[in-house]
Amino acid sequence: MSSLKETIEALELPVPEDGICNKLSAYCDALWKANETVNLTRHTTYEKFVSRDLVDTIQVSRLIPAGRAVLDMGSGGGVPGMVLAILRPDLEVTLSESVGKKAVALEAIAKEISLDAEICNSRAEKLLEDFSYDFTTVRAVGPLYKICTWLDGVWSSAGKVLAIKGPNWKNEKNEAAEKGLLKKIDIEVVAEYSSPGADWNSLILQLSAKGYRKR
Numbered sequence: 204m205s206s207l208k209e210t211i212e213a214l215e216l217p218v219p220e221d222g223i224c225n226k227l228s229a230y231c232d233a234l235w236k237a238n239e240t241v242n243l244t245r246h247t248t249y250e251k252f253v254s255r256d257l258v259d260t261i262q263v264s265r266l267i268p269a270g271r272a273v274l275d276m277g278s279g280g281g282v283p284g285m286v287l288a289i290l291r292p293d294l295e296v297t298l299s300e301s302v303g304k305k306a307v308a309l310e311a312i313a314k315e316i317s318l319d320a321e322i323c324n325s326r327a328e329k330l331l332e333d334f335s336y337d338f339t340t341v342r343a344v345g346p347l348y349k350i351c352t353w354l355d356g357v358w359s360s361a362g363k364v365l366a367i368k369g370p371n372w373k374n375e376k377n378e379a380a381e382k383g384l385l386k387k388i389d390i391e392v393v394a395e396y397s398s399p400g401a402d403w404n405s406l407i408l409q410l411s412a413k414g415y416r417k418r
């Protein structure tokens with residue numbers, strides 16, 4: 204089997220420095236082992252991990268300036284939150300996961316790979332009642348209308364919300380607008396990219412409270 208680094212090279216993606224590659228590889232090992240008992244991911248080959256999880260996280264990472272505080276909403280197996288913490292040690296990353304056994308597994312993975320990231324067994328919107336972040340990332344947690352409903356009342360604590368979406372995003376946006384959930388929200392496409400092997404484009408939507416100006 205090819206190594207993670209060889210897989211990244213074969214897919215013609217930028218190869219992170221050795222220390223980061225080793226940590227990503229250790230993360231995959233720990234995640235896939237934990238996945239035997241807790242359902243954390245369906246991406247259990249380097250090819251899937253790189254072409255989906257790493258590509259999405261690299262795209263999100265490009266949008267976040269140095270040193271910012273980031274909340275990952277609904278981390279599941281740690282994408283994008285844990286992968287972002289590995290790629291960007293300058294960021295203060297918090298992972299939120301509402302299912303207890305998944306949060307426990309994430310804690311164990313972070314410990315095993317000596318990763319400095321905070322893991323909270325909590326719904327993201329609950330955390331946002333008490334803490335605020337510069338950015339909130341979200342992938343595969345729910346359609347836009349649900350994310351907007353959960354964030355109602357805590358938008359300013361969430362900062363800029365970076366939502367990784369697939370081709371159905373316009374329908375999701377219309378659905379959220381029809382439910383009256385976008386009246387006080389600015390929404391724009393801030394990245395569009397194709398992942399290796401995919402015949403559709405992914406994109407990142409940035410959502411924030413109208414007039415949000417922090418940093």
Ligand SMILES: C[S@@+](CC[C@H](N)C(=O)[O-])C[C@H]1O[C@@H](n2cnc3c(N)ncnc32)[C@H](O)[C@@H]1O
Pocket residue numbers: 276277278279280281282283299300301302305325326327328341342343344353
């Ligand atoms: C389908 S998984 C996706 C995980 C990961 N973001 C990814 O893209 O691979 C969604 C996860 O979000 C968690 N979740 C759903 N709503 C949440 C919320 N409001 N706050 C925190 N976690 C949430 C679920 O328990 C589940 O583990």
